Amino acid sequence: MLVLSLVLQTLAASPVEVTVAVQAPVRLQARVFGASMDTPVRIPEVRAEAEPLAVLDANARAMQDVVSWVDLSARAVDLDDYGRFRLLVAAVDALPVRVVDGSGLGTVSDAVARGRWTADERLLAIGGGLRAMGVAAIPFRGADGALLLGISCDDPNMNVDSVEHEWRYVRNGVAHHQVVRWVLWDGVSPVGTVGGARGSQPLDRTIPRGSALSLADPALPEFTMAWSQPELRQVQGSSHDVRFVRHPDAAAWLSLAPELHLPAALPAARVQVRRSGLLDEARRRLHGLTDEEARIDALIRLVQGSFVYEPGPVRTIPELLERGRGDCDQLSLLLAALLLELDYDPADVVVVSWPDHLGLAVRPKRGKGPRDGLSVQLPEGRYVLLDVTHYMWSGTQLVSRWGRTSPSHGSQVTVERLR
Secondary structure (H helix, E strand, C coil), X not given: CCEEEEECCCXXXXXXXXXXXXXXCEEEEEEECCEEEEEEECCEEEECCCCHHHHHHHHHHHCHHHHHHHHHHHHHCCCCHHHHHHHHHHHHHCCCCEECCCCCCCCHHHHHHHCEECHHHHHHHHHHHHHHCCECEEEEECCCCCXXXXXXXXXXXXXXXXXXXXXXXXXXXXXXXXXXXXXXXXXXXXXXXXXXXXXXXXXXXXXXXXXXXXXXXXXXXXXXXXXXXXEEEXXXXXXXXXXXXXXXXXXXXXXXXXXXXXXXXXXXXXHHHHHHCHHHHHHHHHCCCCCHHHHXXXXXXXXXXXXXXXXXXXXCHHHHXXXXXXXXXXXXXXXXXXXXXXXXXXXXXXXXXXXXXXXXXXXXXXXXXXCCCCEEEECCEEEEEECCCCCCEECCEECCCXXXXXXXXXXXXXXXXXX
């Protein structure tokens, strides 16, 4: 982590933007987080000098209405800071503006008026939204000259790259300093993974204003608004048939339920599982078991016996391990991480999700597995359903099985590969 010291010669505010008029409402229209976004917003017409900091400040005023909708929606479904950030990105991308090549630097109201903006203008619109949320955000210039957005994040245990800057100043004869930790974003890559951060320089010399986002151990998946054509799959089972849909849209990682996008969250989850000691317990329980069906049954019962199913908001794996309670998405994520740590290939596991439920399906090794279990036939072979929240009991003994799930979830789910 790099620490740079900036000696402030002035505390003057950045160039002042001028509000000229209020444009007619525009509609945010998109499908995001598994739900339809369709809401009118007003964006004041603002002007600013064509330099990053002035545009960022102007956009903070122009984005107030958008941010009000984001904040209300985030509170309604109890999103964490990362969820709020991604919802803001979705709202900005739902504006009736398309990205074009170019190097202009206008405000968000300029872009809405002409229906297009550059990648830098989009990035500064998101930064303005963060400032309107009360989050400290400043423009940076990368070592390669590219414009980056710095977002203040003060968690000591972040699993993303960050850069620290120390501001030193004198006020009333007294020396002060303030250290701020930033994650850098180029508007495209996952947050905190931008290369070349060591040579990046902040473009704002004033003391950073606003709070910091909490990004401790988030899933940090890549985000996209692209939707693909569903691919229907027929599943044969002993009790009922299910029509499966393959839908690899990464925007569905977080729905209004809400749920994690499991494939994107899996790499971090595997690291956290290795640190937790749960992996060692799984290996102990599997010792001596050679039958694959018995081994997976033991894993299901280990997770079910260790955690209580509890519907709720997005939780990270550390929260799940600490609280001992989790929703179907977190428990499935945990089980998928265990399977991959126990030598299953990512191609052997797929994610299945109903409109109100999420689980897994596993391709048996050597083509076996439970003969009477519910399964889906994909081009790569037969995948048997694995529902970690379908509890089966015999007296006080867990007897949950691979291939068993409740028929009450409905007849159609999505199927998504881990890679």
